[in-house]
Amino acid sequence: MFFTSFNPIKNTRFDLKTYWTTLIQEINQKLDQAVPIQYPDKIYEAMRYSVLAKGAKRAPPVMCIAACELFGGNRLAAFPTACALEMVHSASLIHDDLPCMDDDPSRRGQPSNHKVYGVDMAILAGDALFPLGFHHIVSHTPSDLVPEPRLLSVIAEIARSVGSTGMAAGQFIDLEGGLNSVEFVQEKKFGEMSECSAVCGGLLAGAKDDEIQRLRRYGRAVGVLYQVVDDILDAKTTKSKVDEEEEKKGKSYVALYGVEKAMEVAEELRAKAKKELDGFEKYGESLLPLYSFVDYAADRGFSFGESSY
Amino acid sequence: MFFTSFNPIKNTRFDLKTYWTTLIQEINQKLDQAVPIQYPDKIYEAMRYSVLAKGAKRAPPVMCIAACELFGGNRLAAFPTACALEMVHSASLIHDDLPCMDDDPSRRGQPSNHKVYGVDMAILAGDALFPLGFHHIVSHTPSDLVPEPRLLSVIAEIARSVGSTGMAAGQFIDLEGGLNSVEFVQEKKFGEMSECSAVCGGLLAGAKDDEIQRLRRYGRAVGVLYQVVDDILDAKTTKSKVDEEEEKKGKSYVALYGVEKAMEVAEELRAKAKKELDGFEKYGESLLPLYSFVDYAADRGFSFGESSY
Numbered sequence: 001m002f003f004t005s006f007n008p009i010k011n012t013r014f015d016l017k018t019y020w021t022t023l024i025q026e027i028n029q030k031l032d033q034a035v036p037i038q039y040p041d042k043i044y045e046a047m048r049y050s051v052l053a054k055g056a057k058r059a060p061p062v063m064c065i066a067a068c069e070l071f072g073g074n075r076l077a078a079f080p081t082a083c084a085l086e087m088v089h090s091a092s093l094i095h096d097d098l099p100c101m102d103d104d105p106s107r108r109g110q111p112s113n114h115k116v117y118g119v120d121m122a123i124l125a126g127d128a129l130f131p132l133g134f135h136h137i138v139s140h141t142p143s144d145l146v147p148e149p150r151l152l153s154v155i156a157e158i159a160r161s162v163g164s165t166g167m168a169a170g171q172f173i174d175l176e177g178g179l180n181s182v183e184f185v186q187e188k189k190f191g192e193m194s195e196c197s198a199v200c201g202g203l204l205a206g207a208k209d210d211e212i213q214r215l216r217r218y219g220r221a222v223g224v225l226y227q228v229v230d231d232i233l234d235a236k237t238t239k240s241k242v243d244e245e246e247e248k249k250g251k252s253y254v255a256l257y258g259v260e261k262a263m264e265v266a267e268e269l270r271a272k273a274k275k276e277l278d279g280f281e282k283y284g285e286s287l288l289p290l291y292s293f294v295d296y297a298a299d300r301g302f303s304f305g306e307s308s309y
Numbered sequence: 310m311f312f313t314s315f316n317p318i319k320n321t322r323f324d325l326k327t328y329w330t331t332l333i334q335e336i337n338q339k340l341d342q343a344v345p346i347q348y349p350d351k352i353y354e355a356m357r358y359s360v361l362a363k364g365a366k367r368a369p370p371v372m373c374i375a376a377c378e379l380f381g382g383n384r385l386a387a388f389p390t391a392c393a394l395e396m397v398h399s400a401s402l403i404h405d406d407l408p409c410m411d412d413d414p415s416r417r418g419q420p421s422n423h424k425v426y427g428v429d430m431a432i433l434a435g436d437a438l439f440p441l442g443f444h445h446i447v448s449h450t451p452s453d454l455v456p457e458p459r460l461l462s463v464i465a466e467i468a469r470s471v472g473s474t475g476m477a478a479g480q481f482i483d484l485e486g487g488l489n490s491v492e493f494v495q496e497k498k499f500g501e502m503s504e505c506s507a508v509c510g511g512l513l514a515g516a517k518d519d520e521i522q523r524l525r526r527y528g529r530a531v532g533v534l535y536q537v538v539d540d541i542l543d544a545k546t547t548k549s550k551v552d553e554e555e556e557k558k559g560k561s562y563v564a565l566y567g568v569e570k571a572m573e574v575a576e577e578l579r580a581k582a583k584k585e586l587d588g589f590e591k592y593g594e595s596l597l598p599l600y601s602f603v604d605y606a607a608d609r610g611f612s613f614g615e616s617s618y
Contacts, residue, residue, distance in 0.1 A: 038474075039478075040478055040481050040482055040485070042481070042485070043473050043477065043478060043481045044473060047473065092436075095432060095433075095436060098429075098432065100427075100428045100429040100432070101429055101432070118409075119409045120407075120409040120410055120484055121481070121484075123404060123407065123409070123410070123432065124404075124477050124480060124481055126436070127401075127404060127435070127439075127471070127472075127477050128472045128473035128477040128478075130436075130439055130440065130472075131439065131467070131468035131469070131471045131472035132468070132472050132473060134443055134464055134465075134468040135465050135468035135469055135472065138461045138462075138464055138465040138468070139465060147457075148457035148458050148460075148461055149457050151457075151461060152447045152457055152460060152461065153447075155443055155447055155464060156443070156444050156447040156448060158440070159440035159441070159443040159444035159447070160440070160444055162436075162440045163436075163437045163439075163440035163441050163444065164352050164353060164356065164437035164441060168352065168433050168436050168437040169348075169349055169352060169437075171433060172349050172351070172352045172430070172433055173349055175429055175430075176349070176351070
């Protein structure tokens, strides 16, 4: 039986919103401790401004924890990596928003980091958050729960994902443009973080190589799906100046192919992500969070309160 | 017998210049392979421009290898970390040179990265070099030579050193200024990399905790010594516009205390660094490189050809 023809959600009481918002609270608490105010204060304030931004959905950490739990991993084993993913994600967003990059004046409904702290401080806050993530993994992961070789794989995976074969390459192509660049940018800027988060969760729990490959394809599909749906929703609502500029440059699926085709792409991605989960059917109910993420990315079935969808 | 009263160099044929320049060649070759040109080409070109700059002395990698060999470590165990140190060092210099930071138009006798590739690309090149360093350590360190827990300590040490408790903090205080900031900036911007390099070498070779502490203090003293002597030499030669501005802002020991007092500080640092090596006397001739670095930092006894001292 193919998983795609079986919806495991129907006969359970699993509620994604409860699962997700409960995790958000735990993650926020741990991030608050992981990035304390200390000398020199202002650099930590700039780091905290982005990492602890209100309304953050913590999608990378939650994806990491859910993938770890799928394979029977303890979530205590995953929290440090989950927090690190949020740190490097924030660092990447801070640098992407800079005037010389995407020149985005706001992020998550508040002024961008450089608008508040200046360009120099925003660069430094990013430069400090990247290594803090790696340090946090080494210093906070319980050694009795995660053998060292797994932790090294996690570090290599995050380093690969944020670097010149991953997110930095996506940002580069986003700046340079070029033929067929939209797919590359979507994959690298938006698929990469989701892929990396799912893979790290699997690595922490000791998933097998073929399972890691499935998580990789699943995570990437969900990340790109989320962004394509974002573009579709943007096209249907009032556009900001930035959105309009992005569209003009043909930097989204919608701008390139129109809403209808983008919706087809979204459905293909939904099916692709769910198909990857077929192989995990034996894990039973622990698959529910990963399964539900796909539909959330496609349908945005509930609101997080402060966020609009 | 105190080591400071005993010069182990006198009765040996150890020649630092030969040792150092031989290592430079090996390091350059490995860095050339570690940062290949691949898609998207331009970001790798920008990374290579700084990492493979001609005339680079490779002080961090050489320090790391020498510290590893002091404790009987194989230099093959140290090369990946040595290369990673050069990558994160280059990344840090690229970002420090940016117009919104130190606004330095040249580095190592050639135009700064952002002068050639633009500010956006320079930020991305730095952002890509940091994680590449971590990835390189995990993917290239021979697992039969270095147990995983040691490698995790090395990663944590580098992450600590480049982050908000280390070099990023130094750059922040350099921008902000303030009372007594010169010492802090010198320690964090120039002592940190040297300290981290020595410590990583020791960690790779399995040095004990008290030995790591010695290496830490030794490395920091040598790094600051090198910079103080740089300032003294600058004060004695024709000044560049940047140097003059730095002096005006009181951003060097010389500007703050004058040449004579700076020379006293340099001699104190030389003695301090050598005193730390006392505890390693039992390691015999393998101590010679670390010992010689101190005098090189203080006296610049030979030239590297392309570099002026």
